[in-house]
Amino acid sequence: MATEPRSLAQEIEAAAEEPDRRAPAELRRLFDELKAGLNDGSIRAAEKEGDRWVRFAMDEAVALIRLRTGGEPERVAAAETLGHLRSANAMEPLDQIAGDPQSPAPLATAARDAIKRIERWGLFTQGIEIAFQGLSLSSILLLMALGLAIVFGLMGVINMAHGELMALGAYATFLMQGWFTAHFPAYFDYYFLVALPFAFLVSATAGLILERGVIRFLYGRPLETLLLTWGVSLIIQQGLRLWFGAANVDVTSPGWLSGGIPVMVGVQLPYNRLFIIGLAAVCVAAMYLLLFRTDAGLRIRAVTQNRGMAACLGVRARWVDAGTFALGAGLAGLAGCAITQIGNVGPELGQNYIVDSFMVVVTGGVGKLLGSILAAIGIGGLNKIIEPGMGAVFGKVLILVLVILFIQRRPSGLFATKGRYAES
Numbered sequence: 001m002a003t004e005p006r007s008l009a010q011e012i013e014a015a016a017e018e019p020d021r022r023a024p025a026e027l028r029r030l031f032d033e034l035k036a037g038l039n040d041g042s043i044r045a046a047e048k049e050g051d052r053w054v055r056f057a058m059d060e061a062v063a064l065i066r067l068r069t070g071g072e073p074e075r076v077a078a079a080e081t082l083g084h085l086r087s088a089n090a091m092e093p094l095d096q097i098a099g100d101p102q103s104p105a106p107l108a109t110a111a112r113d114a115i116k117r118i119e120r121w122g123l124f125t126q127g128i129e130i131a132f133q134g135l136s137l138s139s140i141l142l143l144m145a146l147g148l149a150i151v152f153g154l155m156g157v158i159n160m161a162h163g164e165l166m167a168l169g170a171y172a173t174f175l176m177q178g179w180f181t182a183h184f185p186a187y188f189d190y191y192f193l194v195a196l197p198f199a200f201l202v203s204a205t206a207g208l209i210l211e212r213g214v215i216r217f218l219y220g221r222p223l224e225t226l227l228l229t230w231g232v233s234l235i236i237q238q239g240l241r242l243w244f245g246a247a248n249v250d251v252t253s254p255g256w257l258s259g260g261i262p263v264m265v266g267v268q269l270p271y272n273r274l275f276i277i278g279l280a281a282v283c284v285a286a287m288y289l290l291l292f293r294t295d296a297g298l299r300i301r302a303v304t305q306n307r308g309m310a311a312c313l314g315v316r317a318r319w320v321d322a323g324t325f326a327l328g329a330g331l332a333g334l335a336g337c338a339i340t341q342i343g344n345v346g347p348e349l350g351q352n353y354i355v356d357s358f359m360v361v362v363t364g365g366v367g368k369l370l371g372s373i374l375a376a377i378g379i380g381g382l383n384k385i386i387e388p389g390m391g392a393v394f395g396k397v398l399i400l401v402l403v404i405l406f407i408q409r410r411p412s413g414l415f416a417t418k419g420r421y422a423e424s
Contacts, residue, residue, distance in 0.1 A: 083114030086121040125266040136273040138380030139280035143335035145360035147328025163350020164236035169199035169336025199337035207329020240347040251340035272341035365413030
């Protein structure tokens with residue numbers, strides 16, 4: 001026997017009970033269809049809802065309907081409610097009421113007060129979002145700068161191909177995605193976990209080949225290494241264009257990195273950016289343990305501070321150079337893998353980050369872990385703060401000017417390198 005169709009009010013009550021229909025967008029659609037008014041069923045559904053965000057969507061929908069269809073006292077109360085809820089969806093109807101000369105004075109006043117409250121909250125949430133985006137950008141710059149700072153401090157090599165090593169990590173992630181799609185489609189959501197070490201190994205191998213192949217013959221000749229690595233960066237870029245094409249490639253986020261955590265009204269922290277921040281924190285902790293808690297780290301610091309004395313004590317400086325260069329390149333590969341979740345992947349990907357990474361290294365102090373962290377946070381945060389007002393290009397110009405002024409006052413960066421090798 002055919003069942004009798006449910007009314008919209010019954011649908012609202014059912015949506016509060018059925019987990020697969022608890023999405024705020026679905027509830028808002030159902031409420032929006034109740035243009036003729038509300039009834040006890042829909043009100044009870046809103047009152048008994050336990051989930052914070054579904055309850056917010058239902059309260060917002062009820063207030064929006066009352067603002068459109070209620071009597072004057074109900075509309076005034078609805079405007080006040082929407083202001084307390086800080087509902088961005090209410091801005092348009094509230095603006096219409098506030099700007100309508102025929103609106104009753106109490107209703108117009110309530111609408112204007114609600115608009116002010118929502119706008120103030122919007123500025124606050126925008127500040128939180130900018131700070132969070134700046135922190136995620138800082139994490140990318142930090143991953144890039146960690147390896148760059150150690151290589152620059154250890155060998156004095158200005159590696160202009162560091163950005164292309166990052167691009168190799170990004171394209172390695174793209175290849176791993178395609179491999180999982182072709183061979184293990186049922187396990188696609190796990191491809192990114194495999195792509196992280198794969199991107200590290202691809203970039204580290206490329207860095208090791210670059211160091212053993214050409215850079216080791218040019219130590220002590222910084223201008224030649226700069227020109228050489230710049231040429232290598234152009235070769236890698238062109239190779240990526242020939243192999244993958246000039247257009248950007250699409251890297252899809254796995255399911256567990258899609259969406260975000262709603263922390264307050266109007267603010268949702270995306271899982272992919274949270275993961276990038278966590279990845280940077282893990283890499284910083286791993287680098288600290290490597291440099292200050294292992295024999296390998298002791299050898300790296302010894303060569304950095306006084307290469308000649310370290311060699312006299314039996315440290316094989318050339319192999320330390322090769323291993324450190326490969327490690328720095330691998331960190332760039334991790335940065336490339338991470339950037340696939342929040343940015344485009346193209347042959348010129350590395351050029352967008354190499355300048356900022358060098359600014360982090362110079363500002364923080366060559367080879368200084370804490371300095372690199374502070375400089376990355378500062379430069380990444382400034383980028384996101386300045387961009388909305390001045391645009392990306394002028395924002396980078398202003399940051400570059402500020403870095404130059406800072407270096408004029410502190411040529412060694414936030415933390416100067418110590419040791420006889422640094423002073424010679």
